[in-house]
């Protein structure tokens with residue numbers, strides 16, 4: 288199966304044709320899941336001792352399996368944090384796969400890592416972090432947040448021997464992404480929440496720190512602020528929180544996995560003031576920097592601290608640290624050893640299009656949120672829950688109950704028209720089910736938004 292024969296040549300052509308068609312398609316289907324039993328009934332047994340052949344397997348994919356996926360880059364896929372990778376980045380994802388690069392160490396992946404680092408330098412420059420700051424690409428925001436909190440926890444433990452036996456504690460707000468809690472579980476740390484889904488203000492954080500027991504206070508090692516909450520695009524009071532972290536000697540992590548792309552935008556950049564004081568920042572290029580999955584990134588003010596936390600040791604790895612193979616080793620700065628050079632598609636797309644085009648595409652997402660806000664205000668059956676923030680819009684259909692939102696979501700999805708999902712918004716002490724748009728795709732139009740809102744009448 289590692290030899291070149293006629294079947295392989297034909298399959299290569301088929302795969303390339305499929306990829307070209309998919310990449311250049313302007314009218315994609317939104318796709319809809321089917322039950323696993325239904326898919327099994329459609330495709331039958333695919334893994335057999337002798338193989339079913341590339342052509343048969345590929346036809347099954349095209350006919351039955353591909354459409355059981357949601358095209359997350361569909362212009363009316365406005366749920367969760369959607370994606371909209373550039374065609375150049377997708378094409379270079381193919382090149383990345385075809386090039387078989389091990390992206391852990393410079394010795395093996397110098398060319399790819401060089402490209403990643405060029406893209407990373409640009410990302411770091413957006414944050415305003417001081418000279419020396421640098422980062423690496425990860426599989427996503429979850430892995431980036433984990434890499435950051437491991438670095439923070441290890442630093443805290445190195446600072447004082449006594450911390451070695453302590454369970455760490457993190458403070459964030461309930462607006463933080465679910466991965467913060469999940470990753471705290473991975474490192475067996477506790478999490479306390481400032482009780483707001485809206486902007487986390489420094490004053491509320493200070494009150495919480497002052498209310499800690501002495502045991503909690505000595506275990507507190509990091510504050511996680513969010514720059515662009517997943518639910519509503521809210522940016523915490525980064526400046527004020529940075530000051531508290533400095534005063535209280537706490538690691539300041541900013542989760543800008545979704546919002547980080549907006550650092551490119553002249554219209555909202557001021558909202559991020561204070562991010563330049565972070566110890567670590569998560570930004571996901573697979574969200575608002577138009578990269579294909581999967582591509583997150585973690586950036587450190589002092590990468591040496593990350594290296595102290597993450598560098599792996601083993602006699603089989605010694606050669607990578609030898610003088611003869613000097614260079615930047617991404618494996619030293621995050622949780623993964625073997626890694627794809629997943630920043631490569633971003634590098635190619637940036638190099639091809641230039642950073643100005645990225646800025647325009649991000650500004651369009653923010654503009655679409657404003658357009659949606661205006662349309663919602665003009666229509667009598669819907670109303671804004673809060674002003675649009677970044678590219679997120681929370682709105683309610685007047686008179687609807689949670690089950691109405693759910694039924695509407697499924698109906699539109701089944702029809703192949705749109706995927707817009709409900710969420711919950713905490714106002715006061717109660718959680719209200721509402722509808723939410725998140726705009727990433729610059730191909731979404733005002734007409735798309737209008738049609739979706741009209742489907743709620």
Ligand SMILES: Cc1ncc(COP(=O)(O)O)c(C=O)c1O
Nearest residue numbers: 368427428429464466517544545
């Ligand atoms: C603010 C924030 N942080 C972290 C994540 C997790 O990122 P990923 O799904 O790439 O692991 C998300 C995902 O939506 C997010 O919005």
